[in-house]
Amino acid sequence: MKRTDYISWDEYFMGISLLSGMRSKDPSTQVGACIVDMDNRIVSIGYNGFLNGCSDEDFPWEREGDFLNTKYPYVVHAEQNAILNARGKNLEGCSIYVNLFPCHDCARNIIQSGIKKVYYLDDKYKDTDSTKASKFMFEKAKVECIRLKPRTEKIEISFKTQD
Ligand SMILES: O=c1ccn([C@H]2C[C@H](O)[C@@H](COP(=O)(O)O)O2)c(=O)[nH]1
Numbered sequence: 617m618k619r620t621d622y623i624s625w626d627e628y629f630m631g632i633s634l635l636s637g638m639r640s641k642d643p644s645t646q647v648g649a650c651i652v653d654m655d656n657r658i659v660s661i662g663y664n665g666f667l668n669g670c671s672d673e674d675f676p677w678e679r680e681g682d683f684l685n686t687k688y689p690y691v692v693h694a695e696q697n698a699i700l701n702a703r704g705k706n707l708e709g710c711s712i713y714v715n716l717f718p719c720h721d722c723a724r725n726i727i728q729s730g731i732k733k734v735y736y737l738d739d740k741y742k743d744t745d746s747t748k749a750s751k752f753m754f755e756k757a758k759v760e761c762i763r764l765k766p767r768t769e770k771i772e773i774s775f776k777t778q779d
């Protein structure tokens with residue numbers, strides 16, 4: 617008889633976003649993104665981090681202080697890494713799963729890439745102008761935003777073997 621307690625597509629793709637976010641070295645907010653095509657195939661993934669080919673040690677993780685001494689001008693956002701990691705593949709009609717609602721800069725990139733659905737979990741920056749601008753642009757561009765309400769708070773994975 618087939619298993620019945622398997623995870624849903626939404627749990628699977630958001631789970632992969634969260635796992636991807638666990639690669640992030642940002643001490644305050646870890647973001648992961650997973651782009652999926654209309655056949656439920658994963659096209660690309662990404663997380664927030666500093667620049668390819670540069671040492672992480674050369675950049676600050678600070679949130680406050682002089683702008684140039686904070687992470688903000690240097691960190692590449694998860695959604696943008698996922699779009700860029702697709703290496704020019706056609707993303708028209710794809711969906712993106714991301715654990716944090718996209719900022720206005722990511723929203724512009726998502727829209728321009730042809731992605732049509734955004735599945736998200738957390739909306740902790742909902743009162744910021746950046747998120748308000750994202751929502752305005754998504755609405756105008758007819759990109760659907762869906763907040764996932766998982767039926768469980770945690771999914772466990774184990775590396776334990778049976779041998
Ligand atoms: O759309 C987004 C918005 C933010 N991020 C990343 C960028 C930063 O590394 C953190 C946010 O840091 P805070 O300390 O919470 O300001 O999240 C992203 O990847 N995508």
Ligand SMILES: [Zn+2]
Pocket residue numbers: 693694695718719720721722723
């Ligand atoms: Zn962003």
